Amino acid sequence: MELILAIGIGVLAGSGVWLILRPRSFQVIIGLSLLSYAVNLFIFAMGRLGTGLPPVIDPNMPMDTSVFTDPLPQALVLTAIVIGFAMTALFLVVLIVSRGQTGTDHVDGREPGQ
Amino acid sequence: MTPLDHAVILPILLPLAVGAFLLLFKDQHKIAKAIAVATTMVALLGIAIALLVLTSGLGDDTWVGVYHLGNWSPIFGIVLVADRAAAIMVTLTAVLGLTAMSFASARWNGAGPHFHTLFLFLVAGVNGAFLTGDLFNLFVFFEIMLAASYGLLLHASTVAKVRSGLHYIAINLVASSVFLVGVSLIYGVTGTLNMAELAMRVPEVSDADRMLLEIGAAVLGIAFLVKAGMWPLCFWLPSTYTAAVSPVAAIFAILSKVGIYIIWRLSLLVFGLDTGPSGGLAQNWLLIGGLATLIFGSVGVLASQGLARLTSYAVIVSSGTMLTAIGIGGVEVAAGAFYYMVGSTLALAALFMLVELIERGRMAGADVLAVTMEAFGFEDEDVLPDEEEVGIPIPGKLAILGISFIACALLIAGMPPFSGFIAKFAILAGIIGVDAGTPGTQFAGADWAAVTLLIASGLAVLIAMLRGGINTFWATREDMAPAIGIVEIVPITVLIGACLALTIFAGPSMTYFEAAAAELHNPVAYVDGVMTSQPVPYPGRGELP
Numbered sequence: 001m002e003l004i005l006a007i008g009i010g011v012l013a014g015s016g017v018w019l020i021l022r023p024r025s026f027q028v029i030i031g032l033s034l035l036s037y038a039v040n041l042f043i044f045a046m047g048r049l050g051t052g053l054p055p056v057i058d059p060n061m062p063m064d065t066s067v068f069t070d071p072l073p074q075a076l077v078l079t080a081i082v083i084g085f086a087m088t089a090l091f092l093v094v095l096i097v098s099r100g101q102t103g104t105d106h107v108d109g110r111e112p113g114q
Numbered sequence: 115m116t117p118l119d120h121a122v123i124l125p126i127l128l129p130l131a132v133g134a135f136l137l138l139f140k141d142q143h144k145i146a147k148a149i150a151v152a153t154t155m156v157a158l159l160g161i162a163i164a165l166l167v168l169t170s171g172l173g174d175d176t177w178v179g180v181y182h183l184g185n186w187s188p189i190f191g192i193v194l195v196a197d198r199a200a201a202i203m204v205t206l207t208a209v210l211g212l213t214a215m216s217f218a219s220a221r222w223n224g225a226g227p228h229f230h231t232l233f234l235f236l237v238a239g240v241n242g243a244f245l246t247g248d249l250f251n252l253f254v255f256f257e258i259m260l261a262a263s264y265g266l267l268l269h270a271s272t273v274a275k276v277r278s279g280l281h282y283i284a285i286n287l288v289a290s291s292v293f294l295v296g297v298s299l300i301y302g303v304t305g306t307l308n309m310a311e312l313a314m315r316v317p318e319v320s321d322a323d324r325m326l327l328e329i330g331a332a333v334l335g336i337a338f339l340v341k342a343g344m345w346p347l348c349f350w351l352p353s354t355y356t357a358a359v360s361p362v363a364a365i366f367a368i369l370s371k372v373g374i375y376i377i378w379r380l381s382l383l384v385f386g387l388d389t390g391p392s393g394g395l396a397q398n399w400l401l402i403g404g405l406a407t408l409i410f411g412s413v414g415v416l417a418s419q420g421l422a423r424l425t426s427y428a429v430i431v432s433s434g435t436m437l438t439a440i441g442i443g444g445v446e447v448a449a450g451a452f453y454y455m456v457g458s459t460l461a462l463a464a465l466f467m468l469v470e471l472i473e474r475g476r477m478a479g480a481d482v483l484a485v486t487m488e489a490f491g492f493e494d495e496d497v498l499p500d501e502e503e504v505g506i507p508i509p510g511k512l513a514i515l516g517i518s519f520i521a522c523a524l525l526i527a528g529m530p531p532f533s534g535f536i537a538k539f540a541i542l543a544g545i546i547g548v549d550a551g552t553p554g555t556q557f558a559g560a561d562w563a564a565v566t567l568l569i570a571s572g573l574a575v576l577i578a579m580l581r582g583g584i585n586t587f588w589a590t591r592e593d594m595a596p597a598i599g600i601v602e603i604v605p606i607t608v609l610i611g612a613c614l615a616l617t618i619f620a621g622p623s624m625t626y627f628e629a630a631a632a633e634l635h636n637p638v639a640y641v642d643g644v645m646t647s648q649p650v651p652y653p654g655r656g657e658l659p
Binding site: 020025028032035036038039042043045046047048072073076079080083084086087088090091094095097098101102107108109 | 250253254257260261264268271273276277279280281283284287288290291294295298299301302307
């Protein structure tokens, strides 16, 4: 499970970085989204991986991290997703404004060679 | 809990509440809105001064204001912490906010929607970043600050603003991702996000996990250094700050200082010299980065055509000076650096506003033309007949602008008699004194490299400002007196006056800055203050379990 998750995060982050470095603003926004997915998974993984473990502490169970999963990274991921989503939406607006004002979807606002 | 204890949360709550309230009204009421914002800023200034007085140790020398959000004990919940350093930064923000808003009320606040709300949210985010004691909460405040800054940057949008805004947002979104990676790595290793608890846990981290922790800290540092504008992470900064309208650029002067402040606080709190094997982790890198930033900023200042761009590069020089001082370390250097940070931020903000007033009466591109003519050896003396020039008095407005410009130039370059000189002198004296026996981790010859570059960067700024001033004020002008409102010139005078006050009261303010620096370097009071603080017991339910 660790390997699959690590490869998944790696592929997402790698594709995200590659897309961010592309010249078209649409590619950049998809790249930013992929990067934020990778980061969200990474935060989640920092709470240690486990299946079928409740994030709620039960007083009848022993206080052991092998019985519970850490609820904090899950809360952090939720916050990060919400903020990331809002920022992506904001970026999308700026991107459309840029497209409207400059007439091109190049990130520098003009086609190369012009 | 006395009412004064709530002063710690008010710098965040007040602008957020007023900003949200102002959303209910249309933008046509811009005078009323401007007055509301200015009143909020005056209130914030009062609160900030209260914090300054409280932290200065009236009666209790180690007073650290700890505020439990949601009344959770600090092990579980998020805390806000106000010590001397945070109080200084909150005061600085309030002064900048008040003056920038006053300046904006003349014309800029009507140039786009929701200027006042965005402005207040920016102030709330900046104050939150200064006051928070929790890493993830810091991320949230960073995002509030950045979201507001995106809106403000695009205010009165033109093609140049949208283009640099696109770059600015993309870079900051990547930096936010990097921030999260760093935070989660640190959490994964230490199991806490509370900065004070982190300071206690870091020395105990096992050797197997230590590398992960240091990677996490380095990744986190990159996110802040993007904000602070360290070379080679600062290429976005000049075009962004140049594109923003001047009151926004003035308040942006504090944004790069947010990055500096967090780097400073975290590197000393978590990786101070006596915190085990990871001690002094970042110092060498910050020093090298600071020196490189100084070189880049100096070259940029000299190469700038146009005063606004020059000011943006001066922001980078200011960041480079701070990073160099942090990298050198030592309480004396840090005290000087604090003094420098306050003075240079005020002066840079004043200059951003001043430049707009100067540019207002000129034809577009006059600067570029002047520098180009200088480079090619053209003189414009035969453009106008000499007789017309004799005896024309300098208009009063232009004289005020010129004097303010000279004051800003002296402040930023660090020339006597203003606070910039005292600050640089304190930093240099600290650096020369510090190599005696402090267990620093710097490379050989670091002290002298720092001293040389700090002085050389001052010279570069001075030359560039001199050239800019000559081309602006001694040039023949078609339009001699730009239209300037009283609300525009007063904020600039207030900012320069604040720097003057800092110069005159250098003794008492330096004492406070020294105490703040000592507190940063030896964060026992901070850690104890947070970890021993107790939430308020609920009425009728007695003590908490």
